[in-house]
Amino acid sequence: MLARDIMTSPVITIEPSASIGEAADLMLNHHISGLPVVLANGTLVGMITEGDFLRRGELGTEQKRSRWLEFFLSPGKAADEYVRAHGRKIEEIMSDNVVCTRPDATLDEVVTQMIDRNIKRLPVILDNRLAGIVCRSDLLRALAAQLPIDTVARNDDALQDAIITELRRPSWSGNWTIQVGVKSGVATLSGVIFDERERQAARVAAENVAGVKAVTDELTWVDPMSGMTMPPPGAAREL
Incomplete structure (x- = not known):
């Protein structure tokens, strides 16, 4: 069985210029925990997930450190954390280093990537465009389809x-x-x-x-x- 056999397609996506409110509404309305971020031509440029909303100023959950530790924090790192906690656009808080797979990848390859990278979903790329996405729920459905339903009569x-x-x-x-x-x-x-x-x-x-x-x-x-x-x-x- 290959990635293309179980992937979800078409994929619910969002553009990098969209607001974080739009992303949150999409995730809640469609009961999904992550969205591929794509350009108008279908090119994948990032991924936004529930984890990207954990450290937010609106929730009072942004990263907090003692003054002593702040002293050793580089200005660049501090600036990056500020943007992720207060940015309003998807492009400001999305992860742009996205792990992807191919339509002809085996399920063993897909699962290995998920485990090794500790991720829940893999965009499927064909000809540099987003063709689908494989989530853990897709693997669960594939497993359920393989489980025997009727008992086999044997002596x-x-x-x-x-x-x-x-x-x-x-x-x-x-x-x-x-x-x-x-x-x-x-x-x-x-x-x-x-x-x-x-x-x-x-x-x-x-x-x-x-x-x-x-x-x-x-x-x-x-x-x-x-x-x-x-x-x-x-x-x-x-x-």
Whole structure:
């Protein structure tokens, strides 16, 4: 799946000469937290988000420092903070260093950029023009579309094979000490784990197999250093 498959288009945008009041109204009326700032020809020049309105003089939330720290603050930095706290135009407070992506970028690339840059949205650029935007909500919709809705009818043997296959794929289950049994669609996990975190991972692996009705945890945790054991909870968790 690529960025163009999930991006929102057309995009609600604003011009750099617009007022911050116009931007606030657009965000509130459309229930969005950020706006690409574009020129009349569609060229992206910045981004305005809710975070840009946090330090505002009208709210009394502008940056405050002690006189001692103010002494070490450069005049340029102080001037920049003043503009961001009191500027009336979008171009005065917007972020102009915008991280963008391509329509053919993979979702893995999109998510990596969001995590590495700690951002919530990525404008999608095609031929130097804004073609769309990918937000975290777009990724959530893509996830919801991929989640199974109907249970798949499988016999117990097929479910057991599918769970074993799923357990053997990830690196954390390389000890091969987890046994699987299935009866009437209820999966039972037994055997030994050497890290308590493997318990939840094993449950998730079994629950992700379509057709499993419930998972019973009979895994015993063994501390590889001391040999201390923790008995399994044993209760079935229904899906």
